[in-house]
Amino acid sequence: MLKLENVTVRFGGLVALKDVSFRMGPGEILGLVGPNGAGKTTLFNAISGLVRPRGGRILFEEQDIGRLPLHQRARRGLGRTFQIPQPMHQLTVRENLVVAQVFGAGRADAARLDEILEVMDLKSQADRDAASGLALQELKRLEVAKALATNPKLLLLDEVLAGLESQAKRHFMLKLKELQARFKIGIVIVEHDIETISNLCSRAVVLNFGQVIADGTPSEVFRNPAVVESYTGTAHA
Numbered sequence: 001m002l003k004l005e006n007v008t009v010r011f012g013g014l015v016a017l018k019d020v021s022f023r024m025g026p027g028e029i030l031g032l033v034g035p036n037g038a039g040k041t042t043l044f045n046a047i048s049g050l051v052r053p054r055g056g057r058i059l060f061e062e063q064d065i066g067r068l069p070l071h072q073r074a075r076r077g078l079g080r081t082f083q084i085p086q087p088m089h090q091l092t093v094r095e096n097l098v099v100a101q102v103f104g105a106g107r108a109d110a111a112r113l114d115e116i117l118e119v120m121d122l123k124s125q126a127d128r129d130a131a132s133g134l135a136l137q138e139l140k141r142l143e144v145a146k147a148l149a150t151n152p153k154l155l156l157l158d159e160v161l162a163g164l165e166s167q168a169k170r171h172f173m174l175k176l177k178e179l180q181a182r183f184k185i186g187i188v189i190v191e192h193d194i195e196t197i198s199n200l201c202s203r204a205v206v207l208n209f210g211q212v213i214a215d216g217t218p219s220e221v222f223r224n225p226a227v228v229e230s231y232t233g234t235a236h237a
């Protein structure tokens, strides 16, 4: 479904991603892991079209999408969330979803929006202004709902679980599994918590200083000495 070949991104003299390669199959939930500044958000930006790589190829469903603008990638089925939820605060929850749907899917579809509101537990907030009264958890659910409204085949989720207390986090994780099964989508999730990745993901890719240092099942990668070192500064933690 998604294949990256030697993707390299530079910001002036800084190499944010260097020869990043991995692939993922349809319906997989892949964890993208790595210390602060490792390049995780930059990788999402490169895949979704916000930054242009200096080199390498990004293939989505066998097509090279590396030169397509953002909206064309969305139309092909790439949905994403942002680390800091960015709803349009002057619009209601439902209106936010309509805007996302028209951007990503090309037309409004009220029935699908109702389904998304239901799945994401946002029905009772649907006609509430996005700026007023939405708690962090609800804003995060809205962020995922917006991405779902674009009709994605692949969802890129940037730290949607961060900052939630443990019960809310467990509930959100179950939601993500439900979304994957119900909408038949693949998910790449950036997440720092090892236990969360281990429970949620079938595979994890670890970045450090812009390079892939491990790729495998969560139990494989979290036993890898290079990964332990990148997390703790010591290979024997």
Ligand SMILES: Nc1ncnc2c1ncn2[C@@H]1O[C@H](COP(=O)(O)OP(=O)(O)OP(=O)(O)O)[C@@H](O)[C@H]1O
Pocket (backbone or CB within 6 Å): 011, 014, 016, 034, 035, 036, 037, 038, 039, 040, 041, 042, 043
């Ligand atoms: N627009 C930009 N211009 C210059 N440097 C940037 C830009 N975006 C990111 N960087 C740099 O690229 C590197 C990778 O940053 P990125 O935000 O992708 O890391 P990250 O793994 O997502 O980190 P975090 O876990 O803190 O969100 C960092 O050194 C960062 O300072």
